Amino acid sequence: xxxxxxxxxxxxxxxxxxxxxxxxxxxxxxxxxxxxxxxxxxxxxxxxxxxxxxxxxxxxxxxxxxxxxxxxxxxxxxxxxxxxxxxxxxxxxxxxxxxxxxxxxxxxxxxxxxxxxxxxxxxxxxxxxxxxxxxxxxxxxxxxxxxxxxxxxxxxxxxxxxxxxxxxxxxxxxxxxxxxxxxxxxxxxxxxxxxxxxxxxxxxxxxxxxxxxxxxxxxxxxxxxxxxxxxxxxxxxxxxxxxxxxxxxxxxxxxxxxxxxxxxxxxxxxxxxxxxxxxxxxxxxxxxxxxxxxxxxxxxxxxxxxxxxxxxxxxxxxxxxxxxxxxxxxxxxxxxxxxxxxxxxxxxxxxxxxxxxxxxxxxxxxxxxxxxxxxxxxxxxxxxxxxxxxxxxxxxxxxxxxxxxxxxxxxxxxxxxxxxxxxxxxxxxxxxxxxxxxxxxxxxxxxxxxxxxxxxxxxxxxxxxxxxxxxxxxxxxxxxxxx
Amino acid sequence: xxxxxxxxxxxxxxxxxxxxxxxxxxxxxxxxxxxxxxxxxxxxxxxxxxxxxxxxxxxxxxxxxxxxxxxxxxxxxxxxxxxxxxxxxxxxxxxxxxxxxxxxxxxxxxxxxxxxxxxxxxxxxxxxxxxxxxxxxxxxxxxxxxxxxxxxxxxxxxxxxxxxxxxxxxxxxxxxxxxxxxxxxxxxxxxxxxxxxxxxxxxxxxxxxxxxxxxxxxxxxxxxxxxxxxxxxxxxxxxxxxxxxxxxxxxxxxxxxxxxxxxxxxxxxxxxxxxxxxxxxxxxxxxxxxxxxxxxxxxxxxxxxxxxxxxxxxxxxxxxxxxxxxxxxxxxxxxxxxxxxxxxxxxxxxxxxxxxxxxxxxxxxxxxxxxxxxxxxxxxxxxxxxxxxxxxxxxxxxxxxxxxxxxxxxxxxxxxxxxxxxxxxxxxxxxxxxxxxxxxxxxxxxxxxxxxxxxxxxx
Numbered sequence: 001x002x003x004x005x006x007x008x009x010x011x012x013x014x015x016x017x018x019x020x021x022x023x024x025x026x027x028x029x030x031x032x033x034x035x036x037x038x039x040x041x042x043x044x045x046x047x048x049x050x051x052x053x054x055x056x057x058x059x060x061x062x063x064x065x066x067x068x069x070x071x072x073x074x075x076x077x078x079x080x081x082x083x084x085x086x087x088x089x090x091x092x093x094x095x096x097x098x099x100x101x102x103x104x105x106x107x108x109x110x111x112x113x114x115x116x117x118x119x120x121x122x123x124x125x126x127x128x129x130x131x132x133x134x135x136x137x138x139x140x141x142x143x144x145x146x147x148x149x150x151x152x153x154x155x156x157x158x159x160x161x162x163x164x165x166x167x168x169x170x171x172x173x174x175x176x177x178x179x180x181x182x183x184x185x186x187x188x189x190x191x192x193x194x195x196x197x198x199x200x201x202x203x204x205x206x207x208x209x210x211x212x213x214x215x216x217x218x219x220x221x222x223x224x225x226x227x228x229x230x231x232x233x234x235x236x237x238x239x240x241x242x243x244x245x246x247x248x249x250x251x252x253x254x255x256x257x258x259x260x261x262x263x264x265x266x267x268x269x270x271x272x273x274x275x276x277x278x279x280x281x282x283x284x285x286x287x288x289x290x291x292x293x294x295x296x297x298x299x300x301x302x303x304x305x306x307x308x309x310x311x312x313x314x315x316x317x318x319x320x321x322x323x324x325x326x327x328x329x330x331x332x333x334x335x336x337x338x339x340x341x342x343x344x345x346x347x348x349x350x351x352x353x354x355x356x357x358x359x360x361x362x363x364x365x366x367x368x369x370x371x372x373x374x375x376x377x378x379x380x381x382x383x384x385x386x387x388x389x390x391x392x393x394x395x396x397x398x399x400x401x402x403x404x405x406x407x408x409x410x411x412x413x414x415x416x417x418x419x420x421x422x423x424x425x426x427x428x429x430x431x432x433x434x435x436x437x438x439x440x441x442x443x444x445x446x447x448x449x450x451x452x453x454x455x456x457x458x459x460x461x462x463x464x465x466x467x468x469x470x471x472x473x474x475x476x477x478x479x480x481x482x483x
Numbered sequence: 484x485x486x487x488x489x490x491x492x493x494x495x496x497x498x499x500x501x502x503x504x505x506x507x508x509x510x511x512x513x514x515x516x517x518x519x520x521x522x523x524x525x526x527x528x529x530x531x532x533x534x535x536x537x538x539x540x541x542x543x544x545x546x547x548x549x550x551x552x553x554x555x556x557x558x559x560x561x562x563x564x565x566x567x568x569x570x571x572x573x574x575x576x577x578x579x580x581x582x583x584x585x586x587x588x589x590x591x592x593x594x595x596x597x598x599x600x601x602x603x604x605x606x607x608x609x610x611x612x613x614x615x616x617x618x619x620x621x622x623x624x625x626x627x628x629x630x631x632x633x634x635x636x637x638x639x640x641x642x643x644x645x646x647x648x649x650x651x652x653x654x655x656x657x658x659x660x661x662x663x664x665x666x667x668x669x670x671x672x673x674x675x676x677x678x679x680x681x682x683x684x685x686x687x688x689x690x691x692x693x694x695x696x697x698x699x700x701x702x703x704x705x706x707x708x709x710x711x712x713x714x715x716x717x718x719x720x721x722x723x724x725x726x727x728x729x730x731x732x733x734x735x736x737x738x739x740x741x742x743x744x745x746x747x748x749x750x751x752x753x754x755x756x757x758x759x760x761x762x763x764x765x766x767x768x769x770x771x772x773x774x775x776x777x778x779x780x781x782x783x784x785x786x787x788x789x790x791x792x793x794x795x796x797x798x799x800x801x802x803x804x805x806x807x808x809x810x811x812x813x814x815x816x817x818x819x820x821x822x823x824x825x826x827x828x829x830x831x832x833x834x835x836x837x838x839x840x841x842x843x844x845x846x847x848x849x850x851x852x853x854x855x856x857x858x859x860x861x862x863x864x865x866x867x868x869x870x871x872x873x874x875x876x877x878x879x880x881x882x883x884x885x886x887x888x889x890x891x892x893x894x895x896x897x898x899x900x901x902x903x904x905x906x907x908x909x910x911x912x913x914x915x916x917x918x919x920x921x922x923x924x925x926x927x928x929x930x931x932x933x934x935x936x937x938x939x940x941x942x
Contacts (some may be wrong), residue, residue, distance in 0.1 A: 061936055063796070064869065129856040136855060143903050151903050155895065162891055166884040173865070173872050173880075 003054040003070055006038040006080075007116050014109035021102035025095055028105035032087040035112065039084035046077060050472035052122065052134070054397050060126075065182040065313055069123040074469025078321055078462060079119040079248055082328045086240050087112055087168040089447060093336050094233045095440040097343070099145045104233075107137035111237060118245050124184040127253070131165055131209075131245065138237055142230040150229050157226040160219070164209035171205030175257065190259045191478070196260040203261025206254045207269060211410035213246030214302050216269070217276030227295035228348075232339035235291070239298050244324050247302070250309055256473060259480040262312075270310035281407045285414045289348045290341060293418060294334045294421045297374070300411055303326055304404055308389035311400075314474060316392020321466040322459060323385030328372070329455075330382060333370035333448035337363075340441060341422065345430055350418060355427030360436040364423050366445040371419050373452035375412035381455035382461075484542050486524040486534060486550055487590045489516060494583035501576020506569075513561055515577050517586075521554045534596045538658050546594035548799055549726040553589050553719045556806045557582065559923065560715050563814050565916045567711055567814030569824040571619055577739055578618065582715060585611035589723040593730070598647045598657040601727060605643070605691065608723065609636050612716060616708040628707025635690065637815050645686025662735045672741075681736060681743060685750075688731075692724035694750050694784060695757040698777050702761075705773035710820070713769065714813035717776045718806040729798055739788055747788050752882055754781035759889040769826045771893055775852065778886065779805050785867045785883065789874035797866035799936065804851055804859035804931060807924040811848035814917055814924075816842050822911045829873050833906035841913065842901045844921045849894040851928050854887055859931035 011030025017024050046053060052071035060068040072080060091108065094100050111388060114137070117130025135158070143154040172184070179188040193203070212219045227235045255262045277300045284296035303321050308316035341356075341364065344347055357364035369380070376382035394401035427434075438446060455462060493516035500508055524547050532540040560582070568578045576862065587606030595601045613636065617629025651657055653674035654665040666673065686697065693701040704711045736743060758778030765771040786797040809935075816826060818841065823830040835842035851860030871880050913921075931938065 060934075063936070132856040132861075136850070140902070143899070151899055153894070153898070158895070159888060159891055161883075163888045166887055167881075168878050169865070170868065170872075170877075170884055173869050174877065177869075177872055 003042065003056050003072065003120065006084075007034060007070065007113065007120065009035050010039060010109045010112040010116070011118075014106040014113070017102055017109060018106040024102035024105050025091070025100050029088060029091050030111060032084070032091050032112070035092060036084040036088055039080055042072065043077065046072070046465070047466075048074060048468055050074065050468040054252050055122075060123075064125075064184075065176070065179075066184055067123050068126060069115070069185060070120040070126070071122050072120055072259060074466040075248070075251060075321065075473065076119050077465050078325050079244055080116065080243065082325045083112065083115050083119065083241050085329055086236075086332055087169045089332060089444045090233055090236045090240065092440045093236070093332075093339070093444045097231075097233070097339075099231050099233055101312075104141060104145065107141050108233075108237065110420050111137040111141075113465055115241055115245065122186045124176065124189060124253075126184075126439070128165070128169055130171055131168075132162075134242060134245065135161055135165075137413075138234060138242060140295065141237070142226065145231040145234065147229040149225070151227045153222075153229045157222045160212050160222045164212035164219075167205045167285050168209035171202045172206075175204065186253070186257075188254075192257070193480070194258075194260075196264065199258040199261035200264050201261075203254065203258040203265050206249070206258065209247040210249040210254060210423065211269075213249070214243050214306060215246075215299065215301065216306055217279055217299075218272070220276065220280075220299050222333060223299060224295045225461070228289065228291045232291075232335050232342070235295075236332045236335050239335065240328045242304060243298075244328065247305055247309070247324055250306070251320070251473070255312065256477050259477050262477075263481055266310050266312065270307055270396075270400070272363070273303045273306040273310060274404055276300070277307070277404055279409045281414070283435065285410070288350055290338045290350050290353075290418065290422070291335075292413070293350070294331070294338055295414065297411060298327075298331055300407065301331075301374075304386065304408065306390045307400070307404060311392050311396035312474070312477070313392050313395055314471060315388050315395065317470050317474065318463055318466065319385055319388025319390075319392055321470060322455075322462050323382075323389060325462060326381040326385045326452075326455060329448055329451050330370060330374045331413055331453070333366075334374060336444055336448070337367050337370060344434055347430070350421050352428070353422045353431055354425040355423070356431050356434050357423040358427055359432065359434045362442065363434075363437045363445075366437065367419065367423060369449040369452055370445075371377055371415050373456070376408065377417050379453070379456045381452045381459070383456060384459040389474065402414060424456075453475045484527070484530075484540070485528075486520045486542075486554075487522060487587060487594075489520040490583055490587045490590060493517070494580050494587065495867075497576055497583060498580040501574070501580070506575055509576055509579050510561060510565060513583065514558055517554050517558050517561070520553060521558075524550045524554065529537070534660075538660070539597045539600050540591070540594045541596035542594050545726070545730060545795060546590075548654075548795075549593040549722065549802075550590050551808065552803055553586065553723055554801070556719050556722070556810065556913070557586050557715070559758040559807075559810045559920050560711060560719070560921045562916050563714070563810070563817065564711055565914065567709075567817065571709055578615070581611045581615050581618075585615070585715075586719070589719060592723045593726040595727070595730070596659050598659070598662075600649070601731070602640075602644060602647060605727070606640065607639065608720065612636075612712075612720065612871045615712045615715075616704055618712070619709060622707075622901070626707075626708065626709035628704045631700050631707075632704045637691030639697070641687075641688050642683050642690070645871075646680040646683030646685075646687055649676045649683065651680075653677035653680065658729070659734045666735065666738050670738075678742060681739070682746065684731070685743060685746060686725065688728045689750060691722055692728060692780050692783075693777055694780050695777065696750075697753040698754070698757065698780075699821075701777055702770055702773040705776070706770050710769065710813055710817050713773075714810060717772065717813075718809045721776065721780065722802040722806060725780075725787075725798055725802065729787055729794060732787055732790055733794065740790060744788060746782075746855075747784065748876075748879065751781055751784040751788050751879070754778065754784060755883060755886045759886045759893075762893050763889060765893070766828060767826050768812075768816055768828055768831070768897060771896075772809070775890070775893070776809070778890065779852075781886070782864065782867050782883065785876075785879065786870045788879070789871040789876055791870060791873055793866070793870040793873055797863075797870040800866045800931070800935065801863035803938065804863040804928065807927045808848040808851040808860060811844050811921055811924040811928075812922055815848075818911050818913060818917060828900045829830070829904075830898040831897050832904040834901040834911075837910045838913065840918070841911065841921070844925045845901065846898050847925055847928055849898055851932070853891050857929070857932045859928045859935070860931055862935045878942075 114134030280299035762774035929936030
């Protein structure tokens, strides 16, 4: 199985979809399934040790030492699976919505190409290209099919992210010029051993890009508006997969490339993450808009993942790895549920809903499972992730763990409160005729619920993939922090 | 060398064609002649030519590369001119002739090996342009543009000439090699008038390339001149200016970097900010392009500030990307203006629905201007940043990054107008020539963006 096939198939799919606009949604869906099949074939050949596998390396711009270099290791694999796994679900969830057009699917598949590049690139230039390639389509998706304020909101989103990434580009070029072998390869970047001051500002160059993408407090201000104004499919792409680019970037590039910068500034980053958890949860608590509530709760959950990384121990990092996948699954489920509510009720206000469980039992069950996964009930997927993350933070500082942990409980309160307000109580004239989920909606939610439970019961399958690579990375960085 | 002769003869032939009223033959003959000139230029690649005409000109790889890019861009401009000049003037042949004369001046400017040839080339080009800017004789704006351009141009030529004279006074030669040797022979104790001459030459050249604070003529001239002439000025002329600038500095003044670098650094930063921030406030697309061309001059100045082995490559790549994107932008502007009569951003509203191809090419051009990956503009910016960081100008690149972010705002204005705003405009009929030019520009932009190896390995 060749990795190039996995990377470039989405492009083929995008082209086919565009040329074949009559059957756009079918061809997009089939294309995403084929990509998923490729990813599963790769998983079959994958050996869960610390090595880079399926290595592909071609010269691209030899004058500057730029290579088209991609590979998969234990840290990339879960994200490749997440990306390829969520795309069929996201595409399926758009069926029957007004967004279901050939241009939309072509942009979506083009974005998949960029995302897969980011998660597999072992060359910094290629990583940057993928990073931006993923951004352009999502900008167009959100701005073409979004809500009323879409133009202004998306401009903010675009400028924020591009600002972060341009500073990262500056950092990448600087690092490239320091390498002895005139290269952009990640291995040369790892071996640089620059002095602490240089690593300090390089840390910020990269951190800015990743912090904006995730987003970490106080770089999050674009996020709630963008999530709310975007078409729900766009929100799923943004929150389910795109923000993982930022988290992945921290694990893969930020900390290993600038370990001494991390030593100086990592604590500040950790504190910002924890402030983000508290801040987002408090704001989420007061939200009356269902989409905004999910958006803020997502900031809180991502803050915890970031905190788990910045404490830099095995538990935290493994927790982050598995929670990235879990958050992707759960948030896609949550936003689909929000989309179903908004599509049927033509409102986003929680207060105007109620009693839906009576008229839509299937929907009620699915909603409940997704909520339970999000609030991390044992035997759902969220539990193991948050457990490991909090365990990691606890080892670092008990008070941080206490604050983060309490906030997670707080999160459970507002999630369940929302569920109660929307689903229970008496029906009103708006909700009385609520149609239960059917067809593609049912299929997507069924798969999401299945994944929530399966990963919750047997998380070892996922943890096993990343274990060796995470340990290896940890040792590699710690050896540099030692002297 | 033969390129220059072909272009000069071609210009005279075209003038005679005009005399005999052979209007239909003008475009084909001009384009074919330029293709021949291009082929002749490319044949001289790697020929290791020595300076010719007693060291007046030197057709080295640098000259070949920049001549080629200027000729290709001129061909694209010519292809857009079908039916355009007939509409605005009775004297069609003069257009072609003047542009060809300007181009011959440009060929001299990119291949000079003697300061007197720099001056001659610059003047051949400028005099042709003064006329071209004012060729709509009865149009007020066009007249204003021509007069402003002429006064400012004459003024700046004065600076340049004075600078050349002072350098001659110190080094006793116009020959680039001799001047370079003069500098190398005197690690200390260079005549002070040499420095004064150097500064005056910087001023003169910055006028020509439209760098701040010598940029004031640019917006008015660009706005007032006929759109196609503006396209020619902001691409070919600007590239030639930079080629001349770079050639002079890399051959002669490289050892004096400590002296001129701070001056040029200030000019670069000023150019970036002035161009970008003013462009941000424009509601007229053509004026926005004028100011954005100032900011692009700023990025290209980067490579001169960080003069080194990577500079030629960086400027060449940037210039190529900038030229094709500008041509696209001006071509779409001409079509839109012909339809709606306006040049403002609102006139582009709904273009994506009525003319998806036009909207797509313009979007790619704007993304290239903004420096988004997979377009040539990104590779250009990348090379320029790379060149600057090689010389450890980290702060300068940080400032450029801030400017690139500002740039996104105004380049996206037109994308927003085309895709996200509705307007009941009917489809604009695009002539086949326009589709050809837009197609070529699109392909060049994407090919250079995806596989820049074609031209990055040249130098």
